[in-house]
Amino acid sequence: MPLSCTTETRALRTMRGRHMRSAALIGLLVGLTACDSTFDMDMRRFAPGGLSTTEAAQGATTAARPxxxxxxVISYPSYQVAVAKRGDTVAQVASRIGMAPAELGRYNGIAVDARLREGxxxxxxRRVAEPPTGVIQPDDNIDITTLAGDAIDRADGTNAKPAATATSGEQPTQHRVTRGETAYSIARSYGVSVRALADWNGLGPSxxxxxxxxxxxxxKVDTPVQTASVAQPGQGSAAPIPPSSAKPLPKDEAVPEKVSAPASPKLEETRTPASNALMSLPVAGKVTSLFDAEKAGYxxxxxxxxxxxxAAANGTVRLVSKDVEGEEIVVIDHGNGTQSAYSFIEGIKVKKGQSVKRGQQIASASKNQYNAIQFLVFKGTEPVDPMPYLN
Structure with missing residues (x-):
């Protein structure tokens, strides 16, 4: 369930300051997009002051879905579920398990002709015929092939961990989504990662x-504690042989002087229009403030x-609007889950749904205290550092 426009706007009105304004801008992009699509993301990490509630999920390790x-069909003692295949509709799933499409669709709050995601x-x-393997029963002896913490990925993705592949016979809790809930809020309330929740339920990238x-x-499964072996006294590596008075000491050998590596070129200052980068700078100026995943996602x-x-690259205008402080915003969708956003602008020359080319003027820079424009790049639901795209 995407964030409501009213709830998102109320939250954004509490944000002040430069970095808080960044959170407001990013949050507005999400909130406004959610009004006309199914976009959903967690913005709490962009606001300083301890609003994040993900610590419990950071260390949670979960089993793989059976x-x-x-x-x-997956069958548990108290309930059964059906997993969709690629291209399935609700009606096709119902036909495969021997159930009326209207009954299955009504119970899940979805139209019978709705196209489902794979997984x-x-x-x-109601229960249907049990699978050949029978009902999944709790098993105290969990067969663990690989245990990995599936903590929520950081914005830069460098600390991302693979999903756990352990399986468990324990019956998972069944949660029914209520109005206003999101995948993030549900994951936090149960102390699991949102990625694990998505994997178990086939939620897809959105x-x-x-x-x-x-x-x-x-x-959840327990991670076995690894104990390091401790060497007994007198064991371990052998002590080096002391120098002998009968043999001369080795001659000192001159250590070659270290050669310092040349300084990295400032690409943002030397880039030319002929660059092969995925994106180009939206204005001809220099980058004056770099991306900071913890404070400023721009x-x-x-x-x-x-x-x-x-426009930094070819794409389609997805959003033309203003944030809570009246700053005009343009968001361009470049495909493959990549979007760019532009703020501190005025005189917008494009409309929502319009196709634009790389280098096409979409607006003009406005007068502001930073003498700059604000530029963001989204990959999926996360703002990412634009520099790799520009370099």
């Missing part, structure tokens, strides 16, 4: 949930009032 039978889970309103939807909460590029602001 495999379904040929029909897609998406539907709860069954992490969209809908009111009335049934979700399986990933089963870069600032110097610009004077009236300087043309151009």
């Amino acid at each position: 495999k379904a039978d040929a029909r897609g 998406e889970v539907l709860a069954l309103p 992490l969209t949930v809908r009111e009335g939807q049934f979700l399986m909460i990933p089963v 870069i600032l590029v110097s610009a004077k009032q009236g300087d043309p602001v151009k």
Whole structure:
């Protein structure tokens, strides 16, 4: 269930200051986009002061979802679910498990002709024939092949961990989504990572949930404690042989002088229009403030009032609006889950849904205290450092 426009706007009005304004801008992009699509993301990490509640999920290790039978059925003692295959509709899933499409769709709050994501889970309103392997029963002896912490990824992705592949016979809690809930809020309330919740329920990259939807909460497993072996006294590496008075000491050998590496070139100052980078700077100025995943999910590029602001790459205008402080915003969708956003601008020359080319003027720089424009790049639901795209 995406964030409501009212809830998002109320939260953004509490934000002040330069870095808080960044959170407001990013939050507005999400909130406004959510009004006309199924975009959903967690913005708490952009606001300083301890608003994050993800610590409990950071260290949680969860089992992998059990495999379904040929029909897609997973059977637990208290309930059953059906897992969609690629291209399935609700009606096709219902036909495969021997159930009326209207009954299955009504129970899950979804139309019978709705196209499902591969791996998406539907709860069954009544039991169907059990899988050949029978009902999954709790098992105290969990077979663990690989245990990995599936903590929520940081913005830069360098600390991302693979999903756990351990399996458990424990019956997962079944949660029904209520109005206003998101995948993030549900994951936090159960102390699991949002990625594990998405994997178990086939939520897809948008992490969209809908009111009335049934979700399986990933089963947590204990990580075995690794104990380091301690060498006994007198054991271990042998002591070096002391120098002998009968043999001369080795001659000192001159250590070659270290040669310092040349300084890295400032690419943002030397880039030319012929660059092969995925994106180009939206204005002709220099980068004056770099991306900071913890404080500011954007870069600032110097610009004077009236300087043309151009599209960083080919794409389609997804949003033309203003943030809570009245700053105009343009968001361009470049495909493959990549979007760019432009702020501290005025005189917008494009409309929502319009196709734009790289280098095409979309607005002009406005007069502001930073003498710059604000430029963001999104990958999926996370703002990322624009510099790799520009370099």
